[in-house]
Amino acid sequence: SEVLASAAALVAEYNGIEKEGHVKEKISHLIGVAELVFAAGQASAYRAEKSPSGTFIPDEILTNAGRRLAGEEIYNEYKVVAYLAGGLVATLPFEEAFYAEEIGELANKYLKRNPRIHPEKIHRCYRGLENMLVSDLACVMQVAGLHGGGSPQMETITMMGRYDLDSLKSIAKYLFGIEGSLAMYDRKTVTPRKMLERFRILLRGH
CATH class of the missing domain: 1.20.140.10 (Butyryl-CoA Dehydrogenase, subunit A, domain 3)
Structure with missing residues (x-):
């Protein structure tokens, strides 16, 4: 650029x-x-x-x-x-x-x-x-x-x-009066390790 x-x-x-x-x-x-x-x-x-x-x-x-x-x-x-x-x-x-x-x-x-x-x-x-x-x-x-x-x-x-779309949607829910409170929105760091952890959990389930 x-x-x-x-x-x-x-x-x-x-x-x-x-x-x-x-x-x-x-x-x-x-x-x-x-x-x-x-x-x-x-x-x-x-x-x-x-x-x-x-x-x-x-x-x-x-x-x-x-x-x-x-x-x-x-x-x-x-x-x-x-x-x-x-x-x-x-x-x-x-x-x-x-x-x-x-x-x-x-x-x-x-x-x-x-x-x-x-x-x-x-x-x-x-x-x-x-x-x-x-x-x-x-x-x-x-x-x-x-x-x-x-x-x-x-x-x-x-x-x-x-x-984390659920946490993201909580902002709109609070602003639109759907929910009465809102915790401080803080998106956590996301790395491939998080996905690997999800795969491990799924594999354990099988």
């Missing part, structure tokens, strides 16, 4: 549109997603439990919540970068054109968007965006962003299987 937010901010500056309200709105959204994913990772580490072996196991709810947000937003993030870059990422002249004796000067002249930015830097930026958005690898990275490390369905299974 930070890489895409970085690309969006850079191309907005190089296009001279970084101060436009709608541009700030889109870049701030990318930054927000990146920070929320990072925050979920930090929080899951903070709530980690120490295993008997000495390793620490992060909170499963938070890790999956962060991963889910990152996966669900990946295509929108690419869309924002493409929106700010414009169609030039798909129609950029070949590399040789910018150094050709006959047309190199013209290629650099008409590539220039922001008078404060040298055309060579704009060229480098758009060549990078070309690789990021319209190359063969770009397609792989987008799908990997959604499914890499586990598809969204796995995050759904994990969160719905581990989350």
Whole structure:
């Protein structure tokens, strides 16, 4: 997410549109997603439990919540970068054109968007965006962003299987007058060890 937010901010500056309200709105959204994913990772580490072996196991709810947000937003993030870059990422002249004796000067002249930015830097930026958005690898990275490390369905299974929904519903029951009291809501850390304990109990029952 930070890489895409970085690309969006850079191309907005190089296009001279970084101060436009709608541009700030889109870049701030990318930054927000990146920070929320990072925050979920930090929080899951903070709530980690120490295993008997000495390793620490992060909170499963938070890790999956962060991963889910990152996966669900990946295509929108690419869309924002493409929106700010414009169609030039798909129609950029070949590399040789910018150094050709006959047309190199013209290629650099008409590539220039922001008078404060040298055309060579704009060229480098758009060549990078070309690789990021319209190359063969770009397609792989987008799908990997959604499914890499586990598809969204796995995050759904994990969160719905581990989350204490009864305790969660007690908040609404209290607020809606269904129950007269409410204990302090404090979601406990959830790790795979909890699921292993459930399996052991089930096996003992058989």
